[in-house]
Amino acid sequence: MSKFGERIHVHTGDITRLAVDAIVNAANSSLLGGGGVDGAIHRAAGPELEFECRMLNGCKVGEAKLTKGYHLPARYIIHAVGPVWQGGGKGEAGLLASCYIRSLEIAAARDCRTVAFPAISTGIYRYPKNEATQIAVGIAGTFVGQNSTPETVIFCCFDEPTAQLYRQAVAAIEGC
Ligand code: ADP
Numbered sequence: 001m002s003k004f005g006e007r008i009h010v011h012t013g014d015i016t017r018l019a020v021d022a023i024v025n026a027a028n029s030s031l032l033g034g035g036g037v038d039g040a041i042h043r044a045a046g047p048e049l050e051f052e053c054r055m056l057n058g059c060k061v062g063e064a065k066l067t068k069g070y071h072l073p074a075r076y077i078i079h080a081v082g083p084v085w086q087g088g089g090k091g092e093a094g095l096l097a098s099c100y101i102r103s104l105e106i107a108a109a110r111d112c113r114t115v116a117f118p119a120i121s122t123g124i125y126r127y128p129k130n131e132a133t134q135i136a137v138g139i140a141g142t143f144v145g146q147n148s149t150p151e152t153v154i155f156c157c158f159d160e161p162t163a164q165l166y167r168q169a170v171a172a173i174e175g176c
Pocket residue numbers: 013014015016026027035036037038040082118119120121122123124125126127156157158159
């Protein structure tokens with residue numbers, strides 16, 4: 001069995017279709033919906049989601065907040081706000097790492113056995129994909145090494161080249 005015992009998976013597809021305990025949304029700090037994966041999640045979850053989000057008073061960059069999944073197959077949505085890439089000198093790496101840590105902590109606190117992440121910040125927020133992937137996989141590897149919940153972390157990539165980057169990053173930490 002591999003080092004992580006199959007606890008980190010890479011999947012290619014639409015995160016809104018995943019029947020997991022929690023999906024993570026790459027939200028913006030208003031939490032009121034936007035483009036990319038955020039728009040897709042709001043459309044698939046239905047208007048009740050925006051109603052709940054309005055009561056949350058936004059979310060800071062590097063933080064995350066939980067809502068119900070409404071019409072999604074996922075039970076919960078963890079809305080994480082990633083940093084906008086500004087060249088790397090504005091604390092972006094720490095803020096992106098914090099998004100993943102906070103999301104995993106929230107998932108663990110709700111006893112989520114499976115949690116799925118999109119590639120936070122790598123779309124409209126322009127974070128370089130390779131660097132973002134190293135952070136995402138590094139945090140997940142450390143977290144599953146130290147915690148029994150979530151049992152499984154899924155990286156849900158929207159395209160195959162991104163999935164390939166994730167598979168390489170998972171293989172690299174497996175070999176450590
Ligand atoms: P951000 O504003 O944090 O950059 P985006 O939604 O623009 O967020 O992009 C984050 C990542 O999510 C991108 O890699 C994009 O390809 C991917 N993405 C977009 N739609 C979906 C979806 N339905 N399921 C999974 N990933 C998606």
